[in-house]
Amino acid sequence: MLWSRLFIPTLRETPAEAEVVSHQLLLRAGYIRQLSAGIYNYLYLAQRSLLKITGIIRQEMDAIGAQELLLPALNPAEVWQESGRWDVMGDNMFRLKDRFGRDLCLGMTHEEIMTALARGEVRSYKQLPQIWYQIQTKFRDEPRPKSGLLRVRQFIMKDSYSFDLAPAGLDDSYEKHRVAYCRIFDRCGLEYVTVDAHSGAMGGSQSQEFMVATEAGEDYTVICRPTGYAANLEKAVSRPVPPTVPDPDGALAPEKVHTPGAKTIEQVAEFLKLPQTSLMKTLVLMADEKPVIAVLRGDHQLSETKFQTAAGCTEFRPAHPEEMRQILGADAGSLGPVGVKNVRILTDIALQDRKNMVCGANLDDYHLLNVTPGEDFAPEFHDLRQVAPGDTELESGLPLEILKTVEIGHIFKLGYKYSHSMGLNVLNHEGVETPVIMGSYGIGVERILCAAVELFADQNGITLPAAIAPFEVVITPVKSSDESLQTAARALYDELKALGVDVLLDDRDLSPGVKFKDADLIGIPFRVNVGKKLVDGKVEVVNRRTRESADVAVTEAARLLAAQIAAAKQ
RNA sequence: CGGGGCGUAGCGCAGUCUGGUAGCGCACCUGCCUUGGGCGCAGGGGGUCGCAGGUUCAAAUCCUGCCGCCCCGACCA
Numbered sequence: 340m341l342w343s344r345l346f347i348p349t350l351r352e353t354p355a356e357a358e359v360v361s362h363q364l365l366l367r368a369g370y371i372r373q374l375s376a377g378i379y380n381y382l383y384l385a386q387r388s389l390l391k392i393t394g395i396i397r398q399e400m401d402a403i404g405a406q407e408l409l410l411p412a413l414n415p416a417e418v419w420q421e422s423g424r425w426d427v428m429g430d431n432m433f434r435l436k437d438r439f440g441r442d443l444c445l446g447m448t449h450e451e452i453m454t455a456l457a458r459g460e461v462r463s464y465k466q467l468p469q470i471w472y473q474i475q476t477k478f479r480d481e482p483r484p485k486s487g488l489l490r491v492r493q494f495i496m497k498d499s500y501s502f503d504l505a506p507a508g509l510d511d512s513y514e515k516h517r518v519a520y521c522r523i524f525d526r527c528g529l530e531y532v533t534v535d536a537h538s539g540a541m542g543g544s545q546s547q548e549f550m551v552a553t554e555a556g557e558d559y560t561v562i563c564r565p566t567g568y569a570a571n572l573e574k575a576v577s578r579p580v581p582p583t584v585p586d587p588d589g590a591l592a593p594e595k596v597h598t599p600g601a602k603t604i605e606q607v608a609e610f611l612k613l614p615q616t617s618l619m620k621t622l623v624l625m626a627d628e629k630p631v632i633a634v635l636r637g638d639h640q641l642s643e644t645k646f647q648t649a650a651g652c653t654e655f656r657p658a659h660p661e662e663m664r665q666i667l668g669a670d671a672g673s674l675g676p677v678g679v680k681n682v683r684i685l686t687d688i689a690l691q692d693r694k695n696m697v698c699g700a701n702l703d704d705y706h707l708l709n710v711t712p713g714e715d716f717a718p719e720f721h722d723l724r725q726v727a728p729g730d731t732e733l734e735s736g737l738p739l740e741i742l743k744t745v746e747i748g749h750i751f752k753l754g755y756k757y758s759h760s761m762g763l764n765v766l767n768h769e770g771v772e773t774p775v776i777m778g779s780y781g782i783g784v785e786r787i788l789c790a791a792v793e794l795f796a797d798q799n800g801i802t803l804p805a806a807i808a809p810f811e812v813v814i815t816p817v818k819s820s821d822e823s824l825q826t827a828a829r830a831l832y833d834e835l836k837a838l839g840v841d842v843l844l845d846d847r848d849l850s851p852g853v854k855f856k857d858a859d860l861i862g863i864p865f866r867v868n869v870g871k872k873l874v875d876g877k878v879e880v881v882n883r884r885t886r887e888s889a890d891v892a893v894t895e896a897a898r899l900l901a902a903q904i905a906a907a908k909q
Numbered sequence: 910c911g912g913g914g915c916g917u918a919g920c921g922c923a924g925u926c927u928g929g930u931a932g933c934g935c936a937c938c939u940g941c942c943u944u945g946g947g948c949g950c951a952g953g954g955g956g957u958c959g960c961a962g963g964u965u966c967a968a969a970u971c972c973u974g975c976c977g978c979c980c981c982g983a984c985c986a
Contacts, residue, residue: 351935351947352921356979367920376978424986431985448986482910482984490985498986557985749986781986818944852946859946870945879945 340810342845346383348372349857359555361792362487364801368861370809377484377492384861385788387809387841389495392527392787393474395806396497399523403515405470405499410452412476416442418451422760433478433492445478450779453500454757457775464504464767467775468512472499474784486555488785489745495784502775504767509752509776513545516750516780520549524747526909527787528804530794531747532569534560549748553793556745563732563739573644576722577730577739579636579689583614587695591709593677598706602672604637607706611697619690619698619710621674623663626652630666633723634676634686634698634712642725649685649721667701675699676716677707686718745793747786753777792862795884801862802884805907810843812900813863815855817870819848827893828869831878834897840904859883864907865900869893 347369356373357363365371370385381389397407416434419425425432425444433445446452453471461469474497481492488494501512517533524531529551536548548571550560561575562568570576601610608615618637623630624646631650633641647655660670666682667674675698676684690696694711712718730739757763758774767773788807795802805811812835816828828844835842843863845854851870858866868879878896880903881888891899 348919350920354920355915355922358980373978428986450986477986479985483980483982485980751986779986815945820944850944850946850948852944852948855946857947868945 340843342813342843343847345843347857347861348382349860357487359486359489359793360796361489361555361789364792364796364860364862365487365789368801370861371488377481377490379488379491379493384809388788388803388807389784391807391809392784393495393497395526396474396523396782396784399519399526400470400472400497400499402522403470403519405472408471408473409475410446410449410456410473412446412478414444414446414452416444418455418761419444422451422454422757424451431479431481433480447477447479448496448779448781449473449498450500450753450757450777451761454761454763454777457502458761458763461502461763461765461775464765464773467502467504467765468508469502470499470512470515471502472497472780486557488789489555490557491785497782497784499780501778501780502763503777504765504773504775506776509754509778513750513752513778516778517547520748520750520780520782523782524549524787527791527807529747529787529790531790532560532562532744534569534571535574536571536749544754545752547750548746550742550744551747551790551794552742552744553790554743555789555793556743558744558746560742560744561726561739562742563735563737565737566732566735568732568734568739572726572741573642575726575739576733577726578733578736579639579724579727580616580729582616582636582693584617586617586693587709589695590714591695591711593710593715594708595700595702596706596708597704598673599704601704601706602670607697608637611706611708613697617696619675619696619712621667621676621699623658623666623671623674624650624655625658625662626650626655630658630662630682631655632667632676632679632682632684634684634690634718635724636687636689636693637697638727639687639689640725640727641723645721645723645725646685649719649723650683669699669701669703673699673701673703673705675701675707675710676712676718677701677710679716684716684718685721685723686712687723688720689724690718691720745786745790746783747790748780748782750780751778753779797884799856800860803862803864805864805904806909808862808864809841810863811841811904812865812867813843813845813858814867814869815845815851815858817851817854817868819850824869824873827873827878828867831867831869831893831896835900838897838901840897840901865903867896867900 349369350367353363354366357366372380374380435443477496478493484491503509531549531551534548536546559572561570561572598610601607604615604618604620615637620635620637622633690712695709697706698710700707755774763775764772791803792801814828814832816824818824832844864883866881876893877890878893879888879890
């Protein structure tokens with residue numbers, strides 16, 4: 340392609356509304372333009388890159404025997420009502436009515452449509468397993484679109500669905516996807532980790548997320564580099580920092596102490612001259628509108644996900660002040676588990692084997708000393724604590740890191756949720772109707788692009804991996820007015836094209852600085868400068884990311900570049 | 910939906926407090942010039958100042974309402 344003929348609207352300055360790096364650079368480099376909050380135009384460069392990404396996805400999906408379909412984005416309400424998700428999805432779903440007043444929605448995922456399709460057609464176990472996938476636009480009415488292409492209302496997703504007769508088959512389909520996803524993200528040149536994830540509202544058993552570490556991410560991932568442990572913060576487990584001071588010895592009885600004005604853990608610790616690790620914090624939560632108490636070490640945070648799992652509730656909220664008073668007889672700041680009857684006391688396992696600690700007395704401005712879980716109250720021990728900085732890995736005791744990450748893929752064993760609610764059954768070997776077991780597997784296509792931009796951006800702009808860059812090579816004739824440079828550049832361009840290289844020729848009549856800056860900004864992995872060394876038959880090949888440059892014979896340049904690109908793509 | 914910020918030319922901004930002919934830089938167009946890192950000179954085009962109402966002789970500026978965008982929180986298969 341000739342740059343002079345392309346629409347690549349680069350910007351010298353960063354638009355004010357862009358906060359995260361990938362958003363700023365994709366705007367500046369002329370990849371995208373915003374139409375509305377969370378809705379973007381993908382311009383030529385973005386589209387080329389996205390096509391390369393989806394090309395890789397297609398190859399790897401096809402390689403595991405998956406079949407590509409394309410399903411409607413416009414869905415009738417009935418299908419979603421059958422699964423129950425018409426209501427569950429709430430305001431996150433774009434809804435509309437047709438001219439006759441019938442309810443429709445824009446698909447935010449396609450479990451229902453896939454299940455409905457399979458239900459109508461798949462009758463026998465002999466037709467299983469099946470893996471169907473599609474690459475298409477999904478719609479979600481996000482409460483707050485943000486971070487450029489990372490959280491949007493309309494985006495491209497590769498989603499696939501597996502249908503198996505039995506759990507062993509699902510395990511197999513799941514594993515195929517896991518391997519395919521690793522290949523896809525490897526080929527896209529990303530650095531990522533795979534983490535165990537919380538199954539969330541989807542219902543189902545096993546679930547893993549593919550995460551890329553970036554400051555722009557919204558999820559937190561806990562990793563231990565030496566051991567390879569990685570988990571979503573919602574699910575991560577760890578060894579907490581040990582208590583600062585040992586617990587007092589002896590079988591001591593609880594002792595009431597006046598703590599005027601000391602409400603927060605910090606204030607109580609200060610008042611009693613004890614470290615926060617010697618205190619217990621007591622939280623009152625309403626789990627499905629029934630009170631439940633959570634007790635943790637003073638310096639620990641409750642994990643909402645773990646609490647929900649332990650409490651076995653579908654939703655929960657902090658109790659209101661008047662509810663706390665009614666349940667425990669005191670205000671937040673003086674609450675404790677001692678003497679509590681008929682309320683579950685979920686207690687974090689970090690308090691197992693602890694004794695003679697401090698907690699609220701359920702009397703305003705009083706605390707209790709010498710409280711021992713298991714003696715002074717009846718704990719129900721669970722892992723409730725959110726992993727915190729400084730924690731170490733559970734098994735090895737090696738240091739953990741907590742990283743901000745963005746989710747680029749998610750694989751999920753759905754189980755029978757949709758086959759049950761929507762009646763997807765086949766006849767098994769014995770001729771008995773059996774529900775089909777399903778899996779669902781998603782990849783955020785734009786997020787791959789964003790993640791690559793975030794991972795590899797430098798001061799000069801984007802530096803994309805060769806496999807997903809819109810072009811592989813840009814040729815820059817340094818002096819626009821020099822005919823011999825133009826001719827040589829053009830010849831090299833034709834040669835590269837003949838070798839199947841995606842090459843861009845910067846034939847614009849601009850000063851060299853402008854062309855260099857633009858080429859750097861848009862992130863093409865290789866640049867060929869055709870300049871003054873041409874008189875010696877040489878051109879300069881520059882690696883965008885490493886800045887390494889080499890003078891090569893113009894006659895060899897095309898062949899060398901083709902080889903380097905092939906190597907860069909693995 | 911709660912809290913905060915911002916809407917003035919394609920982009921970045923000043924002007925708003927204290928009402929009086931709408932500005933600057935970049936980008937864009939024309940010509941000359943220049944050509945190894947956003948080059949120089951000269952000339953030029955482009956804005957219902959987010960929208961609507963109000964106050965005033967006069968509103969980008971003051972008042973009221975609305976809309977949009979961004980950030981924090983809530984939310985997030």
